Amino acid sequence: MSEIEPFRAIAISRLAHALKAEGRSVIHMEFGQPSTGAPPAAIAEAHRVLDADSMGYWESAPLKARIARLYEERYGVMVSPDQLLLTNGASPALVLGLSSRFSPGDRIAMARPGYVAYRNTVKALRMVPVEIACGPDEHYQLTAAALDALEPAPAGVIIASPANPTGSVIASEELAAIAGVCAAKGIQILSDEIYHGLSYVGPQPSLLQFAPEAMVINSFSKYWSMAGWRLGWLLVPHDHIERARAFIGNLFLTPPSLSQHAGLVAMDQHQVLEGHIQTYARNRDLMLAALPALGLKSIAPPDGAFYIWADIGHLTDDSVAFCEQLLRDTGVATAPGVDFDPVDGHRFMRFSFAVSTPEIEEALRRITPWFGSRAA
Numbered sequence: 001m002s003e004i005e006p007f008r009a010i011a012i013s014r015l016a017h018a019l020k021a022e023g024r025s026v027i028h029m030e031f032g033q034p035s036t037g038a039p040p041a042a043i044a045e046a047h048r049v050l051d052a053d054s055m056g057y058w059e060s061a062p063l064k065a066r067i068a069r070l071y072e073e074r075y076g077v078m079v080s081p082d083q084l085l086l087t088n089g090a091s092p093a094l095v096l097g098l099s100s101r102f103s104p105g106d107r108i109a110m111a112r113p114g115y116v117a118y119r120n121t122v123k124a125l126r127m128v129p130v131e132i133a134c135g136p137d138e139h140y141q142l143t144a145a146a147l148d149a150l151e152p153a154p155a156g157v158i159i160a161s162p163a164n165p166t167g168s169v170i171a172s173e174e175l176a177a178i179a180g181v182c183a184a185k186g187i188q189i190l191s192d193e194i195y196h197g198l199s200y201v202g203p204q205p206s207l208l209q210f211a212p213e214a215m216v217i218n219s220f221s222k223y224w225s226m227a228g229w230r231l232g233w234l235l236v237p238h239d240h241i242e243r244a245r246a247f248i249g250n251l252f253l254t255p256p257s258l259s260q261h262a263g264l265v266a267m268d269q270h271q272v273l274e275g276h277i278q279t280y281a282r283n284r285d286l287m288l289a290a291l292p293a294l295g296l297k298s299i300a301p302p303d304g305a306f307y308i309w310a311d312i313g314h315l316t317d318d319s320v321a322f323c324e325q326l327l328r329d330t331g332v333a334t335a336p337g338v339d340f341d342p343v344d345g346h347r348f349m350r351f352s353f354a355v356s357t358p359e360i361e362e363a364l365r366r367i368t369p370w371f372g373s374r375a376a
């Protein structure tokens with residue numbers, strides 16, 4: 001098996017915490033982690049049920065019904081609660097979807113750059129990642145044509161829109177075209193929709209609208225700002241429910257009862273959640289306005305999520321050393337591109353702007369002269 005690489009942003013984060021322990025002021029822009037915490041009503045519900053519920057193994061029927069309603073409200077797609085498997089976030093949902101649907105040796109296509117765990121989870125399950133290079137010409141996203149050109153056709157494809165690390169989205173027509181190629185060639189789709197709800201270019205369609213047989217991943221970690229509560233789901237087509245249930249029953253059982261209670265309440269906290277998006281939109285505007293002064297002229301279109309994926313090839317060919325030096329000199333922690341792109345990531349970095357607006361302002365105040373001195 002080829003090696004599973006470490007997530008290098010974790011080492012950056014460790015260094016950031018060490019610097020903080022030494023008394024340095026640190027701004028965490030290395031992880032895609034909302035700094036806001038769960039909606040207050042969800043936390044209040046958790047306090048309430050802690051004394052009232054025995055917290056056994058549990059799959060919340062009301063939560064599954066509420067998630068099914070989300071598909072109807074957001075996308076106009078009817079799904080049955082039976083199609084939903086509740087997991088400890090998107091990460092086990094990815095393992096569950098891949099392991100229950102594919103076999104060792106199967107080729108699984110994905111965009112490069114892409115979320116670090118796609119490549120590594122596929123490898124850990126003894127499958128073969130097929131990375132498709134996606135740059136500015138492709139809007140940093142998979143296209144139907146690139147998928148169609150793969151010879152032989154892969155067994156599966158992981159789609160992510162909005163994507164990590166780029167924030168780029170796939171337009172509806174292209175999603176439909178991808179679904180068409182997959183239907184024609186028997187390619188199974190796993191659509192990671194964890195950043196849905198976080199879009200600056202209008203609502204995002206679900207792949208289910210074009211491919212009812214697709215498996216879909218989602219999580220409470222991003223839009224609902226509940227990363228540490230470890231709650232998410234895998235949606236599977238009807239003919240795959242039984243097999244996926246057998247897998248989850250052996251691999252993971254159920255997510256925390258406490259999180260399911262809180263998650264159900266979180267799903268109706270629209271005002272709070274919209275407030276987060278307004279903060280991200282402000283942060284994004286500040287970042288985009290500052291990028292020219294940083295000398296960062298080539299970035300992926302930040303259509304959604306909360307990332308800026310920037311080409312720093314004119315400044316370095318070692319993004320790990322670059323991000324470490326940036327952190328040591330300014331206290332601003334960011335993620336090196338090699339996590340997301342093993343080929344070209346040495347000349348890219350990722351900023352997460354899921355922090356408060358004052359933190360963004362302070363980060364920009366610190367890093368602007370630093371980038372300026374590098375360019376000189």
Ligand SMILES: Cc1ncc(COP(=O)(O)O)c(C=O)c1O
Nearest residue numbers: 032089090091115164194219221
């Ligand atoms: C695209 C993508 N998928 C999945 C995950 C994993 O999320 P979770 O916290 O739900 O396991 C992340 C986390 O950053 C992500 O960016």
